[in-house]
Amino acid sequence: MVKFEPGAVNVISGASKTGKSSVIPIIDYCLGSEKCAIPVGVIRESCSWFGVLVDTLEGQKLIARREPGDLKASGDILLLEGQEIEPPPIIQQKNQTVEYVKAVLNRLSGLSNLQFEPGSEDRFKSRPSFRDLMAFLFQPQNIIANPDVMFFKADTTDHREKLKTIFPYVLGAISPELLQARHELDRISRQLRRKEGELKARQASGASWQREGFAWARLAIEYGLLPAHTVVPNDWPSTVDLLRAAMQSDTRSATPTLASMDVIMARLTELRGAESKLVMELNQSRNRLHELRRLDESSDSFRDGLYVQRDRLGLSRWIRELVTERPAAVLEPSDAGRARIDQLCQALEGIELRLRSHPAITESLGRETLRQREAVETILADLSAVRQEIRTLEGQSEEARKVTTRGEEISHFRGRLQEALRLYEVADTSSTLNEEILALRTQVEGLNKLISEHEIGRKTENALDTIQSISSRLVPELDGEWPDAPIRLNIQDLTVKVIRGTRDDFLWEIGSGANWLAYHVALTLALQGYFLSKPNHPVPGLLIYDQPSQVYFPTRRAGKALEEDLDPEWNNEDVAAVRKVFALFDHIITRTTGRLQIIVLDHADEDVWGKLANVHHVEEWRGKGLVPAEWG
Structure with missing residues (x-):
C-alpha cells in the first residue's frame, strides 16, 4: 500500500519500468472509469483487485475494483465506508456496482443531477458527472508536455465535447440553481403551450x-x-x-x-x-x-x-x-x-x-x-x-x-x-x-432573464480573467520562454493562448517542450487555485503529475548506455529547470493552506526536489517498484 500525505507535495521517484505511470490509471479505474487503462503485464498479472482510499467530508471511503482480465473493464466493485477504514488483506467479493459508486461520488461532489439542456438526447448535454472532473486532476506522461492536448482524455471526441459543455459549470457561470431554472422553464413552457x-x-x-x-x-x-x-x-x-x-x-x-x-x-x-x-x-x-x-x-x-x-x-x-x-x-x-x-x-x-x-x-x-x-x-x-x-x-x-x-x-x-x-x-x-x-408568460419572462446566455458568457469571461491573472503570476516561476506573456484559457479549443504583444499564439503554434510543460503546470495550478476560492466546489483538491521532468531528461552517458538499472545524470541547467517546478508546487501548497494535495511521479531524486518544506518523499522505486518482487 502506498500512502500519500494530504496537503503536501507527494513524490514517488524511481527508475523506468517500476510502475510509476500506473498510479494515475489505477486511481482513474477505481473512480469508475469505463475502461481499464492500467498497463498489461506484471501489474495486471500480479493483482486481482485495485483500490484507492480517499478522505471525504463523510469520512474515509475505500473503493476497490476487480482486475478485468480479458474484459474492457470489470463491474465488480467494493465500497467500504467509515470514519477510518483498514483495507482488508484479501477481498472476497464485491458489494456494490460501478454505477452506485459513481452516484456516491456525484453526491459527495454536490453535482447537479439535471441535464444541461432539458429533453436533449445529445449525450454531451447530459448531467455533470464526477467522471467529467477527472480532466482537471490528472496530467499523465502523454499529456503533461503535449502541445495539442491540455486536459486528461481530451484527445477523444466524447471527453472533449463533454468537457466543453461542463466548463461554464465548473467555472461557476452555470450554477445548479440555473440548471434547475432551465428545467423549470422547459416545464412551464410546455404547460404554456398546452x-x-x-x-x-x-x-x-x-x-x-x-x-x-x-x-x-x-x-x-x-x-x-x-x-x-x-x-x-x-x-x-x-x-x-x-x-x-x-x-x-x-x-x-x-x-x-x-x-x-x-x-x-x-x-x-x-x-x-x-x-x-x-x-x-x-x-x-x-x-x-x-x-x-x-x-x-x-x-x-x-x-x-x-x-x-x-x-x-x-x-x-x-x-x-x-x-x-x-x-x-x-x-x-x-x-x-x-x-x-x-x-x-x-x-x-x-x-x-x-x-x-x-x-x-x-x-x-x-x-x-x-x-x-x-x-x-x-x-x-x-x-x-x-x-x-x-x-x-x-x-x-x-x-x-x-x-x-x-x-x-x-x-x-x-x-x-x-x-x-x-x-x-x-x-x-x-x-x-x-x-x-x-x-x-410572466414566469417565462422571469426565468429567461435568469438564464440569459449573455449573462452566462459574461460570468465565464470574468472567471477566465481571474484564471489568467493567477496563471500570469505562475508562469514567471517556471522555465518558459516568455515569462511576462500572459496565457488565456480557450474553452472552445481546450487549450491556451499565449498573448505576446499584438499577437496571440495557440499552444500548438509554440515550440519547445519547456514551454509546453510550463503552460500545462501553470494552467492546472491556476484552475485549482480558482476552484479552491469557491466554497464547496465539486472539483477535488488533487493534482497528479507524471514525469514533469521528461522534457529535460538527458541522454545517458555512452559508457553506461546498456546499464538499464542506472538513472541518467543531470546537468546543472536541467536540475535548475526541474527544481523550479517543484519549488512552485511547494509554494502553492503553502498558499492553499493544506487544501490541495499534489502527487508527482518522476525520475528526479532528492538532489532535485530536496529541502523543500512541503515536499513529502513517499517512496523510492529503484531496485523495486509498485508491485513487490515477492508477488511475481
Missing part, C-alpha cells in the same frame, strides 16, 4: 358557436320562449343575455304564433339574399384569380421574348462602338447605315428599360394575386356561416310546424340550449384560462 392550444381551441369553438347562437335566438322566438316582437341584436354579449332569458321562460306558457314563425321566414329570406350575393362575389374573385394567373404566365413569356430581342440587338451596340472607337479598322458605313445602327441601338435601350421595369410589374401581380386569395378565403368563410345558419333555420322551422309535438320539441330545445350555454361558459375566453396564461 394552455395556449386549449385557449385557441376554445376560441375556435366559441366562434363556431356564436355563428349558431343567432339562429338559436330566433328559434327561441319561434318556440314562444321569447316575445314575438323581440329583436335579435347584432352584438354577441346581448344575444347571450337573450338566450339566458329564454332559458328562464316558462315552457307551459310558450305558445308559438304566426308572428314568431315569420321571424324565421324573414331571416331565411335575408340569408338567401346574402348567399346569392356571396356566390356572385366568389365567382368574380375566382375569375380575377384566373385572369391574374394567365397574366402572370403571359408576363413571363413577354420577359423571355425581351431577353431574346436584347440578345439579338446587342450586336448593334457593339458595331456602333467599333465604328466610333476604331473607324479605320472596319468598313466605314454610310450615313444610312449609321442611322440604321442608331435605330437598332435605341430599340435595344427601350428593351432594356422594359426589362428593368419588369420586376416591378411581377411584384404588383404577386400582391394583387395575394389580395384576391385573401378575398376568396374571406368570402368562403362568410358563405359557410350563412349556409350553416340556413340549414339550422330550415330544419328547425320545418319541425316547428309540427304543432302536435310542440311541447316535446320545446323541452328538447331548452335542453340543447342549456347544454350550449354551459359549453359557452367553459369556452368563454374571459375565463380564468387567460389569467393562467398571463401568469405563465
Whole structure:
C-alpha cells in the first residue's frame, strides 16, 4: 500500500519500468472509469483487485475494483465506508456496482443531477458527472508536455465535447440553481403551450358557436320562449343575455304564433339574399384569380421574348462602338447605315428599360394575386356561416310546424340550449384560462432573464480573467520562454493562448517542450487555485503529475548506455529547470493552506526536489517498484 500525505507535495521517484505511470490509471479505474487503462503485464498479472482510499467530508471511503482480465473493464466493485477504514488483506467479493459508486461520488461532489439542456438526447448535454472532473486532476506522461492536448482524455471526441459543455459549470457561470431554472422553464413552457392550444381551441369553438347562437335566438322566438316582437341584436354579449332569458321562460306558457314563425321566414329570406350575393362575389374573385394567373404566365413569356430581342440587338451596340472607337479598322458605313445602327441601338435601350421595369410589374401581380386569395378565403368563410345558419333555420322551422309535438320539441330545445350555454361558459375566453396564461408568460419572462446566455458568457469571461491573472503570476516561476506573456484559457479549443504583444499564439503554434510543460503546470495550478476560492466546489483538491521532468531528461552517458538499472545524470541547467517546478508546487501548497494535495511521479531524486518544506518523499522505486518482487 502506498500512502500519500494530504496537503503536501507527494513524490514517488524511481527508475523506468517500476510502475510509476500506473498510479494515475489505477486511481482513474477505481473512480469508475469505463475502461481499464492500467498497463498489461506484471501489474495486471500480479493483482486481482485495485483500490484507492480517499478522505471525504463523510469520512474515509475505500473503493476497490476487480482486475478485468480479458474484459474492457470489470463491474465488480467494493465500497467500504467509515470514519477510518483498514483495507482488508484479501477481498472476497464485491458489494456494490460501478454505477452506485459513481452516484456516491456525484453526491459527495454536490453535482447537479439535471441535464444541461432539458429533453436533449445529445449525450454531451447530459448531467455533470464526477467522471467529467477527472480532466482537471490528472496530467499523465502523454499529456503533461503535449502541445495539442491540455486536459486528461481530451484527445477523444466524447471527453472533449463533454468537457466543453461542463466548463461554464465548473467555472461557476452555470450554477445548479440555473440548471434547475432551465428545467423549470422547459416545464412551464410546455404547460404554456398546452394552455395556449386549449385557449385557441376554445376560441375556435366559441366562434363556431356564436355563428349558431343567432339562429338559436330566433328559434327561441319561434318556440314562444321569447316575445314575438323581440329583436335579435347584432352584438354577441346581448344575444347571450337573450338566450339566458329564454332559458328562464316558462315552457307551459310558450305558445308559438304566426308572428314568431315569420321571424324565421324573414331571416331565411335575408340569408338567401346574402348567399346569392356571396356566390356572385366568389365567382368574380375566382375569375380575377384566373385572369391574374394567365397574366402572370403571359408576363413571363413577354420577359423571355425581351431577353431574346436584347440578345439579338446587342450586336448593334457593339458595331456602333467599333465604328466610333476604331473607324479605320472596319468598313466605314454610310450615313444610312449609321442611322440604321442608331435605330437598332435605341430599340435595344427601350428593351432594356422594359426589362428593368419588369420586376416591378411581377411584384404588383404577386400582391394583387395575394389580395384576391385573401378575398376568396374571406368570402368562403362568410358563405359557410350563412349556409350553416340556413340549414339550422330550415330544419328547425320545418319541425316547428309540427304543432302536435310542440311541447316535446320545446323541452328538447331548452335542453340543447342549456347544454350550449354551459359549453359557452367553459369556452368563454374571459375565463380564468387567460389569467393562467398571463401568469405563465410572466414566469417565462422571469426565468429567461435568469438564464440569459449573455449573462452566462459574461460570468465565464470574468472567471477566465481571474484564471489568467493567477496563471500570469505562475508562469514567471517556471522555465518558459516568455515569462511576462500572459496565457488565456480557450474553452472552445481546450487549450491556451499565449498573448505576446499584438499577437496571440495557440499552444500548438509554440515550440519547445519547456514551454509546453510550463503552460500545462501553470494552467492546472491556476484552475485549482480558482476552484479552491469557491466554497464547496465539486472539483477535488488533487493534482497528479507524471514525469514533469521528461522534457529535460538527458541522454545517458555512452559508457553506461546498456546499464538499464542506472538513472541518467543531470546537468546543472536541467536540475535548475526541474527544481523550479517543484519549488512552485511547494509554494502553492503553502498558499492553499493544506487544501490541495499534489502527487508527482518522476525520475528526479532528492538532489532535485530536496529541502523543500512541503515536499513529502513517499517512496523510492529503484531496485523495486509498485508491485513487490515477492508477488511475481
